[in-house]
Amino acid sequence: MAALARGTQIGSRLMTFLQRNSPRLKTHIPALPVRIYSSTSKKVNQSEYITGKRTEVDEERIQEIIREGEKAPSLTDPNDPSYVSHGFSDDPYIDLWSYRLIFFVAFSLIMVIGPLYIHYLPESNGRLWARREAELVIAERRKKGLPLIKADLCNPEKLVLPSDEEEERLYKKVMG
Template sequence: MAGVVRLQGLQRLRNALTGVTSRRSINSSSKKCEAKGQTQSAEPPKENWVSYGFDSKNKTIDRNVMKQTFFVTVTVCLVFGGFGWSYLPDPLLKDWAQREAYLLIRYREENGLPLIDRNLIDPAKIKLPSDEELGDTEIII
């Protein structure tokens, strides 16, 4: 709905820039109801319609372009876009990592191993600071 309002605003801006303004005929007759007894011309009354902003002169072109635009927007962007987004491959391999973790847990449970090995990293490779380097630093375990 907001898009339609914006499109109407653009139509008004376009009309203002081109100098098109609404022109009303001025009746300079002194009689208020001069046309009561007279027959009116045979031309059909103008149809009052509000443009969607695609074509301000032809109603059928305006409606057809609006319907095509919304069909393409909803069908291509929302339906096919959502379908493609749902079935995209996992770029960060989260599913693979979780599956591997479950397989490793099952293997360790079946073989009686702890879930996380205490010596996951070889203690010989870890360099810890000496007591002199630590000094009075508080160590929280």
């Protein structure tokens, strides 16, 4: 709390000093007391375990930390009522690690790396290649001043056009 009050006093004095000495600040910022708060609400000067130059060791806390790091008996003890078998093996330790390994492989390799592999496979139907090739042909024809599509693309003598009666019948059939 003392650090907060000290920061407030320093901030107020700084703003007051700036308001008095800067004509731009004097016109734009009213001369009100300003409080600047520290970003932390509490500053700790010393760790809870350090007193002076020696370090205190709490044996009970160390043993508690060691006990927290040990594996829970319910994970590997089949006699424990809360034990859950995953069905991979009769040995609880192998069962647990098989479960973890299979789910790691399933989610990381198959669900992440598999779609990435499929996404970056080369194109199989050649649509992008055909588009790039068409753009090159169009650019070449424009450069030479030729039409984009030749008028005699198909030989007119080989085209068989429907008769007028057949065309009329098809038109009525389509248009209803």
